[in-house]
Amino acid sequence: MTRLRSVVRGCGSYLPRTVVTNDDLAARVDTSDEWIVQRTGIRQRHIAGPDETTSVLGIKAAAAALAAANLDPASIDLIICATSTPDHTFPSTATQIQAGLGIHGGAAFDLQAVCAGFVYGVATADKFLTTGAARRALVVGAETFSRLLDWEDRTTCVLFGDGAGAIVLEAQGGEGHSGDRGVLTSHLRSDGRYREKLYVDGGPGSTGTTGKLRMVGKEVFRFAVGSVTDVIAEAFAATGTTAEDLDWFVPHQANRRIIEASADKLGIAREKVVLTVDRHGNTSAASIPLALDAACRDGRIRRGDLVMIEAIGGGFAWGSALIRW
Incomplete structure (x- = not known):
């Protein structure tokens, strides 16, 4: 070991x-x-x-x-x-x-x-x-x-x-190589300058209320497709793997157009993309584990598969993790 x-x-x-x-x-x-x-x-x-x-x-x-x-x-x-x-x-x-x-x-x-x-x-x-x-x-x-x-x-x-x-x-x-089972690498980023693109207009430290969700959809879409693929590229570089090596790409389930555009930009074949957004909508932090469980239960994700998870959220905050199942 x-x-x-x-x-x-x-x-x-x-x-x-x-x-x-x-x-x-x-x-x-x-x-x-x-x-x-x-x-x-x-x-x-x-x-x-x-x-x-x-x-x-x-x-x-x-x-x-x-x-x-x-x-x-x-x-x-x-x-x-x-x-x-x-x-x-x-x-x-x-x-x-x-x-x-x-x-x-x-x-x-x-x-x-x-x-x-x-x-x-x-x-x-x-x-x-x-x-x-x-x-x-x-x-x-x-x-x-x-x-x-x-x-x-x-x-x-x-x-x-x-x-x-x-x-x-x-x-x-x-053994310390990409053939190991488990989390192989993770990469996290955030940039607080984009707060007003996606936020809740309340909180105990400001308004004293729960607040409501506010979003500038076009700006979020643009950033999600254009800027967050860096953490996926870094995961590939850190492990010596490529998009071709992936068995499954399980991104945050926010919007099918964002998911498919991101996969296309990264060269990930669409048949490797796990999609549950049609059934669940955007469930925020729950969306990736919901999708993982769906793909495990229907037999797609199996032991030894190489799985990439990736998400972007308000803040903006984004990240990726590459996991050998």
Whole structure:
């Protein structure tokens, strides 16, 4: 053994019971199924009910991941929850997930990087595991973004949905090359100059209110396609791999046009792209683990596959991680 790797032991997900179609939204705001599908690829999304808080979604997704990994919750010594929609200002949603799973030891904390949160969470857990600070970690992406939406703004309310996904990472020995299982490399970036392109107009430290989501869609699209491919190129350079070596590209599920344009720019074949945005909408930090779990359950992602995850979120914050499954 030459180094420790953070190996995926299992993944899981949970979606709220209520499904809202584009036609349902068209009865509420000035939009149509054709308008939404043409611009985003979204056909439906799940919306959390009053009893489905962010921690409730996260607990269910985490429990599914533990079941897939065939692990007892007590074996987890680190929980990271990526979310922009916590149950409370404090305590962290991660501690509520911890309690809900019956875990009484280790550390649990939230991480906030909006839609890039899950990638940031994987990168952070990887540092704990590969330094020996933890042995097994749950990385959860859980969101109830419907609570932040202005339901009279058709440019944003049609885009988002609620849900949660999770993976279990375990420290295992590797040989130190790209054939190892586990997280091979991660690359994170942020640039706070772009705050007003995608933000929530409230908060406990400013307005004292939750606020509503605001977005300049064209600017976000331009930045997402034009600027964030750097972290993917860096992942390839760090591991000596190329787009041809990828088995699956699992990007943040924000907009089908952004996903396909980014894949084309990077030379990633479209048949290698995992898409769930049509069924889930943009679930922010939950979107990548939801897509990962969907692709694992239907047999696409298998042990030994090379998987790239990538996301951009408000801030802007963006990042990538290359994982040998």
